[in-house]
Amino acid sequence: MESTPRRAGAVPADRTERSTLTLHVNGAPRTLTLDHRTTVLDALREHLGLTGAKKGCDHGQCGACTVLIDGRRANSCLLLAVAHDGASITTVEGLADGDRPHPVQEAFLARDALQCGYCTPGQICSAIGAIAEVAAGHPSHVTRPGARPDTVRRSFGPEEIRERMSGNLCRCAAYVNIVAAIGDAAAGRAAERPEAGGPVRPRGGRQ
Incomplete structure (x- = not known):
């Protein structure tokens, strides 16, 4: 069988489909050679073993894959890794300060703001x-038109939280406690469980 002739000037596929790049993940540089079609989510999960970010819809509609890229939240399933060479990425695995969870993690535990996890x-x-966006004075769809940045910072109540978190779906519908936990964290409050006992632990194992 005759092979298909290559176009004049065409570059062999094995030289065009992979690139070497460096992602700064949770404070550490990680150099990878990846197929150009690899998403940031797959780079994290399949190549770096960081399985905290989940592949839910794989279409940017559920928010399960959300990570922080250069300090801003993003759906990692929609982003090509090669387009983020040099970016700083923070995943849920990199939020804790040593053995101390991030304040938002603590608030989620205290409020029992999860079910399947x-x-x-x-x-x-x-x-x-979202908390960082409010601190910077960035308005949302429900913010009063013309609101000043200091007004935005003071108005981070349940309505604002629900709007700003609307891209993150919870199949267990734990929204009431999620909103309360975010409100606690944003206000700098250490939420306390209403009943006696130790901290709530996430259910289930590796997913």
Whole structure:
């Protein structure tokens, strides 16, 4: 069988389909050689073993894959890794300060703001991004038109939280406690469980 002739000037496929890049993940540089079609999510999960960010819809609709890229929340399933060479990426695995969880993680535990836990890493990363957006005075769709940045910062109540978190879906419908946990974290409050006992632990194993 005759092979298909290659176009004049065409570059062999094995030289065009992979590139070497460096992602700064949770504070550490990670150099990878990846297929150009590899998403940031697959780079994290399949190549770096960081399985906190979940592959839910794989279409940017559920928010389970949310991570922080250069300090801003993003759906990692929609982003090509090669387009983020040099970017700083923070996943749920990199939020804790040593053995101390991030304040948003602590608030989620205290408020029992999870059930199966599948969406929780994305919810937490998105919440951190949303709190940062409010701190910077960025308005949302429900912010009063013409509101000043200081007004935005003071108005981060349940309505604002629900709007800003609307891209993160919870199949277990734990929204009431998620909103409360984000409100606690944003206000700098250490939420306390209403009943006696130790901290709530996430259910389930590796997903």
